[in-house]
Amino acid sequence: MAASHSPRAPARATARASTENMRAPARASSKNTRASTKDMRAPARATARASTENTRASREKNVRAIFERVAPYYDQMNDAMSLGLHRRWKARAVAAMHLERAGPRTVLDMACGSGDIAARVAQRAHPQSRLICVDNNPAMLALARQRFAQPRLAHLACLKSVRFVRADAASVPLADGCVDIYCVGFGLRNFAERTQALAEAHRLLRPGGHFLCLEFAPEARGWLGAAAHAWTDTVVPQLGAWLAQDKASYIYLRDSIRRFLTPARLEAELRGAGLQRVSHRLMLGGRLALHQGWKVAA
Numbered sequence: 001m002a003a004s005h006s007p008r009a010p011a012r013a014t015a016r017a018s019t020e021n022m023r024a025p026a027r028a029s030s031k032n033t034r035a036s037t038k039d040m041r042a043p044a045r046a047t048a049r050a051s052t053e054n055t056r057a058s059r060e061k062n063v064r065a066i067f068e069r070v071a072p073y074y075d076q077m078n079d080a081m082s083l084g085l086h087r088r089w090k091a092r093a094v095a096a097m098h099l100e101r102a103g104p105r106t107v108l109d110m111a112c113g114s115g116d117i118a119a120r121v122a123q124r125a126h127p128q129s130r131l132i133c134v135d136n137n138p139a140m141l142a143l144a145r146q147r148f149a150q151p152r153l154a155h156l157a158c159l160k161s162v163r164f165v166r167a168d169a170a171s172v173p174l175a176d177g178c179v180d181i182y183c184v185g186f187g188l189r190n191f192a193e194r195t196q197a198l199a200e201a202h203r204l205l206r207p208g209g210h211f212l213c214l215e216f217a218p219e220a221r222g223w224l225g226a227a228a229h230a231w232t233d234t235v236v237p238q239l240g241a242w243l244a245q246d247k248a249s250y251i252y253l254r255d256s257i258r259r260f261l262t263p264a265r266l267e268a269e270l271r272g273a274g275l276q277r278v279s280h281r282l283m284l285g286g287r288l289a290l291h292q293g294w295k296v297a298a
């Protein structure tokens with residue numbers, strides 16, 4: 001066996017060597033191709049990053065301009081567009097906080113707008129509670145300040161500790177774990193950086209803290225959902241034109257609802273942000289959802 005192998009051995013070695021020699025430049029050239037593809041991809045990636053960044057910045061600018069425009073009509077338009085129902089939806093969100101049964105709490109109202117949710121919290125919370133109203137729009141935050149300066153709210157003891165913070169939801173200048181309850185009402189849909197905003201909500205909550213979100217949904221069920229859908233699609237922009245002389249902002253509202261996540265997908269994003277025991281309750285024939293979740297203690 002050994003004798004029959006020995007003449008073939010140098011041949012095999014030569015064949016191996018020549019195959020290796022052939023493969024080496026091929027490997028080198030494929031390495032070079034990879035490197036040059038990498039080189040080609042780098043500027044493309046940088047361009048894609050820059051364009052995402054531009055889109056994000058222009059969306060943020062657009063949302064900011066819209067809320068600046070609608071600020072003077074904001075509360076009246078909410079009443080008109082929802083036929084007053086927004087009060088009931090917000091009351092449900094605040095009821096879900098179970099403030100009456102609780103001791104002092106720190107509640108953060110993210111995207112507080114005119115402070116409508118915060119005012120409901122102030123009326124129900126323990127007198128030693130703290131309230132933090134956050135919005136990135138100075139015109140909207142000014143409305144919240146005005147609301148809390150009204151005598152009806154100003155007499156409440158917990159108002160001593162109301163703070164107004166101008167900040168983006170994706171970057172809030174507050175310490176980790178400093179809030180018991182984080183609530184965002186009709187804000188999430190407008191955030192340019194929703195993933196970061198949800199991560200920030202999780203960071204701000206203390207372990208055991210409660211997250212709530214009221215938001216519209218793009219789909220609807222049954223006759224009530226169909227009616228609500230038709231209402232936001234056709235009547236709302238028209239109301240914007242009549243009452244606020246600003247149809248464009250209310251077309252944005254309609255389109256932002258159309259583009260937004262279904263409640264099931266939003267629930268998945270909340271889980272992705274680290275929230276647990278996540279659930280949602282549909283209202284208005286599925287046109288609206290109250291989402292809840294908890295930051296579970298480690």
Ligand SMILES: C[S@@+](CC[C@H](N)C(=O)[O-])C[C@H]1O[C@@H](n2cnc3c(N)ncnc32)[C@H](O)[C@@H]1O
Nearest residue numbers: 067111112113135136137140168169185186190
């Ligand atoms: C539809 S209003 C909701 C106001 C209030 N929560 C309510 O339910 O009446 C949306 C608010 O989100 C604010 N907002 C939009 N983008 C934001 C962001 N990235 N960070 C913080 N607030 C934001 C707007 O300025 C506006 O006041």
